[in-house]
Amino acid sequence: MPNFALEKxxxxxxxxxxxxxxxxxxxxxxxxxxxFPSGVPRKLVKLLDDSKKLTPEQRSIAFVALRASGKAEIGVGAASVAEIVRLNILHASLLAMCR
Structure with missing residues (x-):
């Protein structure tokens, strides 16, 4: 579980x-x-480990809790198959993250 010591x-x-x-x-x-503008609300820390370890239901609960916290800024980006072919998967992943 993350402890956010470095971030603090x-x-x-x-x-x-x-x-x-x-x-x-x-x-x-x-x-x-x-x-998060500063720190992570304590009640969310348990939910914010590795998304691959969470069940679909736990991910939904985490998303609702993030939205309800009123502190979270959430962004989503994507890179297309054509961009993956042109750039390679690593650079396409980084492009999606930038978007």
């Missing part, structure tokens, strides 16, 4: 980014980011 020491915003779609042979790569 830095005193700034806390951001988490994850992507999906790097493994499949077809389809876009999609990235999402969540940013």
């Amino acid at each position: 020491k830095a005193g700034g915003r806390v951001a988490g980014v994850d992507e999906v779609g790097r493994g499949p042979l077809a389809g876009p790569v999609v990235a999402a980011a969540v940013v």
